[in-house]
Amino acid sequence: MNSPSVTPLPRRLAAAWSTYTTRPMWWWFLGIAGLVLLLTLVVAPRNDEPFDPEEIVLVPIWLSVAPIVFAALLGLHIKSQFVTPAARVMPTYRTPHLAVVVMLTLLVLGVVPLVTAVGYGLSPLGAMTLAISIATLTYWAHHHRLAALPAVAILFSLPEPLVARFWFDPAVNGWPLRLAILIAGWWGFARWLRHVHAMHEERSDYLIPPIGAAFHRPSRSERAEQRKIAARAIQKHPYWIAWLLDPRIDRTLARPRPLRFVELMRLGNGPQSTETRALLGCAMFGVMWVGMAEWIDPQMIRQAPLMACFMPTILMSTLIEPKKPLIETELLRPVTRGRYYSTLLTEWLRDALFFAAGLATFVIVLYSVYLPKYVTPANLVMLVSYVAACNLLLCSFSALLASKFNAMARMTILYVPMMAMIGLGVWLWSLHESYGVGPLLAAALVYGVIAALLLRAAHRRWCNYEAG
C-alpha cells in the first residue's frame, strides 16, 4: 500500500511550533510581555473620566513597542526558516510554519491591545489598528528596510496628543478611518505572508541581516552565513554598505575616494556609513522631540542633551555585532593584534562621537528655539562636553563588554550607569543657576578619565578575544 504523501497537519504544526518552544528568546518575550500586560492591567485606572493622553503616557508606548518587538523577533524567526533550501525541498514545509505565524500574530496583536484598551477605557479598534499597522510595517522591514521608517514615525508621533487621540480616544468618531487602516494592516500582513511563502534564493532579500545576531550568540552556521552576507554586500556596495536603508540614500551621501587603512577596517562595521547613521539617528531624535514639544513642559527641553547620551551607545551595538564574525579572518591581515583592535576601537568611538556631534548640534538648535536664554558660549561648551563625555564613557564600557556579551545583555548592563549619568546630569544641570557650568564640566572630565581607563581595559580584553 502506498504511504500518504504528507504527514498529518497537527504533527507538522507541532513541529513548526517546536521551533518556538525550544528557543529561549520566546520564553523571555512571553515572560516580559506577560508581566508588563499584568502590571498594565493592575495599575489601569478604572474610571469614566474623559480620555487624557497625559494620564496614560506609558500605555501608547506599550501598545506600539510590544508589537514592534514581537514583529521584529517573529519576522527574524520566520525569515530564518524560509531562507534555507528546506523551505523548498521539504514537503508541505511552508503551510505549517506560516500557520503558526498567523496564530501567534492573531493572539498577540489581537489580545494584547484588546485587553489593554478595555483595561484603560481606550478604543479597542484604535489600539488593535495601531498594533497591526506597526507590526506589519516591522514584518516588511525584514525585507525592505524603508518600511521601518513609517513604523518609527508612528512610534515617535504617539506623544503628540492629536495623534494619541486618533488611535486611543473612544470619544473620537474616527472608526471608519480606523477600520480602513485595520483592514489595510491585515491586508499588508497577508501580502507579507505571501511574500515569505514565495521566497527563493534569487530574491534580493533572501538573507538574514547580521543584526539579528545582536540578540543571541550566533552559531557556527550563522556566523558562516553572516560572513557570506557581508562578502556579498561588500561586493555589491564597496565601502558604503547599505542593508538597513535604501542604497540610493547611502549613495547620495557617499563620497567615493581611495580607502585608508582605518576605512578598510570599517568594512562590514555597519550597514551604512557613519554619516548616514548619524543623520538618521539625529532626525529620529528630532522627530521625537518636536513631537513632544507641545506636550511636555518646555523646561524639560533643558534635559534634552542628557537624554541624548545613550543614543550613540544603542547605535554602536549595531556596529559591533556584524563585525564579530569577520574578526577571525581580519585578524590574519598583515597587522598586529594590538593595532587591529586599537583601530577597531577607535573607529567605534569615532562613530559614536560623530553621532554625538550631530546630536549636540540638534540640541543647540532646540535650545535656540525654545530656551534662547541658555544659549551662551559657556553653556554650549559645557553641554557639548557633557554629551561627548557620556558617550565616550558608555561606548568604552560597551566596547569592554562586547567581547563577552551580546547586544541585549550589554544594553541591560549599561542601563544602570546610563540612568545614573542622566540622573546626575539632571541634578548638576539644576545647580547651574547657583554654581555655573563648573559641576557639569567637572563631571564630564571625570567621565572622560573613566572612559580612557575603560577603553584601555577594553583593548586589553579584545586582544585576548578568541575569535572563531
Add this chain to the structure above:
Amino acid sequence: MTTPLEARSLIKAFDGDAVLKGVDLTVEPGTVLGLLGKNGSGKSTLIKCLLGLLKPTAGEAFVFGEDAWSLSAAAKGRLGYVPQEVVTYPWMRVRQVIAYTGAFYPTWNQRLADDLCRRWNLPLEQRAGVLSVGQLQTLGLVLALGHEPELLVLDEPVASLDPSARREFLRILIEITGDGDDAGGRVGESARPRTVLFSTHITSDLERIASRLALLKDGAIAFEGESDALKERVKRIRLTSRNGALPTGIDIPGAIHTTVEGVLAEATVTDFTPDLPARLAAENNVDVAVVDLNLEEIFVEMHDE
C-alpha cells in the same frame, strides 16, 4: 518508472553571465551519478536548478517528471538533499532537530535516523549551534537519509568530514544504493531503487561509488557516462620514434595535450579507440605505449585542455 532527475537545455545566467549554457542531463533510476567540475564550473547552480531552488533562465528541469520549480509534496517526500552548508536551528538539540524534520515526512524511519546518529557519533542532546562543521554536515546527512529518499542529492557532502566519517558515509551510501538485498535493511528497508546525484572534488570517492559520471565544463556537460567508459575513452599515449626526432606538429587524432621532445612524444586523447595505437604506429613509424589514467588525472587533463 519516472526519471528521477532531468535537465533539458538548461541555461542559467546571473546578471547576464551564463553559468550553465544548455545542460542536458538525465539521471536514471538506481544510478549513482558523480558530478565533477572545477570550482565555479556551476555544479551547485546545476543542482539548485535541478531541485527548483533556482529558476532556470531557459530550458527545463524535472524531478520525478514534475517541473522542478513547482514540485508537489509527494515528489519532495521522495527527495533528500544535503547542501554545501547545512543550516539548522542553533538553539535546538540534535534530537529535536531530527524530530522536527521527521514530522514532515510520511516515510520517516526513526530507527534508521537513530542508527545513523549512533554510527556517526552524533551527540543527540547537544545543541545544533555548537556542533562542529563536520558534525553539522553529518546531521545534514541524517536528515536527508531519514525518510529513505528515492533520490538523494548531495552537494559536496563529505568535504567537511574527517576520514573515518567520510569512509562511513561512503559505506552507507554504497549500502543504500546497493543491489536489492545487499542493503539488508541496515540502512533503510525500502525496496525502491535509490538514485544519487553526488557532486565532489574527491575523485577517489567517485571511483568507489559512482556508477556514472558527468563532467561539467564551461557550463555544459563535457562527458556523461559510465566511469569505466570515461577511463576507456581518455588515455595517455607515448610514442617513441624508430628513426629520428618526431615533428613538433605531429598529428594525433583526439589529442588534448601533446608534448614532443626529440624521439619521444606524449599525448592525452579523449577519443581513444583500440585501433588507434596500431594506426599511429603505422602512420608515424613509432612504437606506441598506452597508459591508463585514474579519474583525478583525467579530471586534470580535461580541465587543462
